[in-house]
Amino acid sequence: MEELFRFLEEEQIDEGLLNGVRAFRKEYPTEKEAEVRVPKPEYFYYGKKTWELALAALLAGKNLLLAGPKATGKNVLSENLGALFGRPVWNVSFHINTDASYLVGTDTYDGNAVSFRPGPIWLCAAKGGFGILDEINMAKNEALAVLHAALDFRRSLDVPGYDRIDLRPDTRFIATMNYGYAGTRDLNEALTSRFAVLDMPVISEADLQKLIARRYPQINPKICEQLVRLYGELQRKAESAEISDSALDLRGLLDAVALMEQGLTSGDALTMCIVNKSFDAYERGLINDVIRARIPADLTREVVFRA
Numbered sequence: 001m002e003e004l005f006r007f008l009e010e011e012q013i014d015e016g017l018l019n020g021v022r023a024f025r026k027e028y029p030t031e032k033e034a035e036v037r038v039p040k041p042e043y044f045y046y047g048k049k050t051w052e053l054a055l056a057a058l059l060a061g062k063n064l065l066l067a068g069p070k071a072t073g074k075n076v077l078s079e080n081l082g083a084l085f086g087r088p089v090w091n092v093s094f095h096i097n098t099d100a101s102y103l104v105g106t107d108t109y110d111g112n113a114v115s116f117r118p119g120p121i122w123l124c125a126a127k128g129g130f131g132i133l134d135e136i137n138m139a140k141n142e143a144l145a146v147l148h149a150a151l152d153f154r155r156s157l158d159v160p161g162y163d164r165i166d167l168r169p170d171t172r173f174i175a176t177m178n179y180g181y182a183g184t185r186d187l188n189e190a191l192t193s194r195f196a197v198l199d200m201p202v203i204s205e206a207d208l209q210k211l212i213a214r215r216y217p218q219i220n221p222k223i224c225e226q227l228v229r230l231y232g233e234l235q236r237k238a239e240s241a242e243i244s245d246s247a248l249d250l251r252g253l254l255d256a257v258a259l260m261e262q263g264l265t266s267g268d269a270l271t272m273c274i275v276n277k278s279f280d281a282y283e284r285g286l287i288n289d290v291i292r293a294r295i296p297a298d299l300t301r302e303v304v305f306r307a
Helices: 002-010 015-027 030-038 047-057 074-085 100-104 120-127 141-151 205-215 219-240 250-261 267-272 280-293
Strands: 064-068 087-093 105-109 112-120 132-134 154-157 165-168 172-178 196-199
Touching: 002 015, 002 074, 015 047, 015 074, 030 047, 047 064, 047 074, 047 196, 064 074, 074 132, 074 172, 087 120, 100 105, 100 120, 100 141, 120 132, 120 141, 120 154, 120 165, 141 154, 141 172, 141 250, 205 219, 205 250, 219 250, 219 280, 267 280
Parallel strands: 064 172, 064 196, 087 132, 132 172
Antiparallel strands: 105 112, 154 165
16 A cells, blocks of 8 residues: 555654554565455545554554544544555444344354354454444444453453454454444443544644545645635534534535536535435525535536646
8 A cells, every 4th residue: 555655654654653564564464365355545534643643552552442523534544544554354333233143253054064154353353354343332232242352462252162263463453433423322441441542633624625635636726725614614513503513524525526526516516415414404504505605506517626
């Protein structure tokens, strides 16, 4: 992932940390059959301090918990880290039906015999993968209990009816959690203590402008600047409770730019990707007013993008 290394060098990430990652990749090369699971990020995460904290934790052999509000880039950073370290990634999205047998594995009958079908945590342990534990604060206690031995100094999994498997030294777990989502709860101390916790900051306007410009190099710089200011204004209104955070959607903003690139007007693209994500008519009107004050609705692809 030389492009990602070059990006981090441009962002002036500590050279010692980057050399540490290179040494890690040399010591634990990606196995041929696992290459398909190594992420190929569409976006790079911007935030020098956050990058350095995350790299230091993973190089020290720790698991990482990325905690913070919506639109702080938790999943983007998780994917970037998997790509940078060259590790196969298994994603686990926690919900009410995620149980221990799904995480570790279960018996299955293939028509001839009963065999063990490994789950994502078992596969991470066996293949030196990075396990992305998405929305970990939505998990049931039964599911979380399975993780305790894997996440602490024991670094092992007991598989009922089979045997214990020790985690490979290149295995890491990166968990994410949002504050205040429906169905979430506080993590207990036993689980939290097994992670290095990184409080994810909101992306700065300067970094957001670089993010958009890197993904869409032909974008008109003045339009890019207005989109960044629009996002900042929506963020301030959400923080002051003038609107809900449904409009504070970084993916939505980037998706809107993608739709403009496909030929939609700015008004249609921003309505589909930001305004319509609120299901309250009055709030949609407020969000629409904020957008129209900053971005005219009739901008075409020829205006938004340079030839």
